[in-house]
Amino acid sequence: MMAQESRPIRVALAGQPNVGKSTVFNLLTGLRQHVGNWPGKTVEQRAGTCHYQEWTFDVVDLPGTYSLSANSPEELIAREYIIKEKPDVVVAIVNAATLERSLYLVAELLPLPVPVIVGLNMVDVAEQQGLEIETHVLEAALGVPVVPMVATKGQGMQELLARIQEVACDGAKYAPNAPDIRADHKDILKHIETLINEHVPPEYPKMWVALKILEGDKQITEMMRPRLPPEAWDGVYGIIKQHEDACVAVASGRYAWIGRMIRAAVVRPKVGPITLTDRLDRWATHPLWGLLVLASILGLTFWLTYAVGAPLQELMDTYVVGILSNLATQALATAPNWIAGLIIDGIIGGVGGVLTFFPILLIFFVVLGILEDVGYMARAAFVMDRFMHLMGLHGKSFLPLFLGFGCNVPSIMGARVIESERARLLTILVAPLVPCAARMAVIAFLAPAFFAAPTIVSWGVLTLNLVVLVLSGLVINRVVFKGEHMAFIMELPLYHLPNGRTITLIIWQRLLSFLHKAGTIILAVSVIVWALSTLPSGDIESSYMAGFGRLLEPVGRLMGLDWRMMVALLTSFIAKENTIATLSVLFGVGESGTGLAAILSSTFTPAAALAFLVTQMLFIPCVATVGVIKQETNSWRWTVFNVVFLLVLSLLGGTLTYQIATLLGQ
């Protein structure tokens, strides 16, 4: 297993959630990392490189998992990567303060045919709790290198790199004490192994496959079933049926092994001290105080958004976008009209408008990043879980969804904090139904224009919107995900001080990926919408867009709306505020001398106006949101499903509102 200098050493970073694995990864790779998705999954993949003396390491950050069973897509990804890609070294990060539990993953890693190094992280936290860990004893017991670390302070990194290089270049010395099998399982496993012997794909260790079959692992069993001759399968199936309790027994066996490993290495105090976490949790997880703590944090976030973010957004709008369009106007004075229009109205107007949301996104990402890093996210999820469960969501969906009231983009990107792939997908799919600030602004403008009691109407529309959100969650969960019960099992990690470096990197990556990926889609769609609303004659009234709006008029009539309102809805795809700008142009506000509000109220019945407000609220999200939906789900199928779902929902909502309001009005 000699690694030549020319060939980089391939390192996979494994670890359970809340062991500081991302901090280690960020320390190793710094800005030399790229974030993507695992092929075909919503699960984030991070990879990067680092240098140590003359060696180069290619580091892949495996998803954080508690075990290597087939209980989640993350666990499948982690074990498939190790088995199929065979990295030179797997570094297993464990949390010294919860050593027993975090060694469970190590117990699962050791039987795999790849050398393991244990990074014993957070030794400082363990010390604070009075735990004494003798690293050398642990190392001797496990038979693999154990490196004590405090990743938040950068301690132990050099030694970790040195040990990785040693193991990768001189694998001969590597001799792990893999967990032994419980005596009563040995014969059964031997039996399974003989049955499956010649049929196991070469990359899989036979003993491991046998053990996974005994554990009732669905994926491995499904993989082996078609490979086995019928009589061998019958034999295996008989054993599985006879030992249905084995999944717990095998896990118990691993924990018994861990117990023996650490008994000699760890000295623990008789009575654990009352920790900061104990004291804080008295408030944070209390059913009443917990909600108040959460409400204050959210209040503070939104105060920050409006006090700092909104003025910054206006400044960017005036200075960056304004100055850019002025410059472009001057520079393009001699250019053909359509080029000036394309650049100024299409690109600067569309992309620039979206980019002014940057300060608000930044604030949300900072807040999410800090809450995630200090360990509060799990507490917020805990107090909100009973409410979120109503629509088949996980407690962790609450914070990202709530941020959607500011802007849907960070709410969809924030869904990354939800570990379960299915819960994350459901959160992303309902997130566009959270009324964002821009949509609320449209309501705030139009409601007084249409109604004598705008406050009641606004609250009514908002409430209806939220009811639709909950119902959609219920329906999507029932129909698309077949209503599988989502078990609520969540670790509450110890609180710790936020790590500036980790948070900065998280924010940096999220902003970057928003700029990169969504930016391309936003650009393309901005140009297309601009072209449709300008071509062929140059003004919107006779454009293709208007033609399209007239085509949609029969649909509009169901809601009491004419083609101009339909065009306003269509242009809101670029940015929700566009609704008002489009209406102003189409109703010729500039020419007639009367304000848009006056024209609208004289043109539309209250029923039609209400229908428009409802449709506007439920309509397909703006292009930036669609961009990040595509990016985060990593699937056009889900993106199209989401857009179509919202389109149907909004038209249905508008029609029902109009018909019911008309009936009641008579």
Place this chain on the structure above:
Amino acid sequence: MHPQSNQTDTLNKLRPLTELKGMERATIHDLCGGVGFRSRLAALGFTPGVQITMLQNLGHGPIIVTLRDTRIALGRGEAYKILVAPEKREQ
């Protein structure tokens, strides 16, 4: 169905985790439910014989327990499927 109906002494004491009160300690006896659910719990350290302490149980809603130096929040439905033998009260 309920474990209380059993005759033997140990089984007599068995109850679902949801019946433990705040700060009460117990030993896990068994897990019920599907393979996926049991294997998830077992991986987190919920294995027979391990000591578990109830941190928060309000009689409704999710609970918080600690075992193997880890705090874990569980939905009530999930907690109900964990059978424990409570320890004798320390005066």
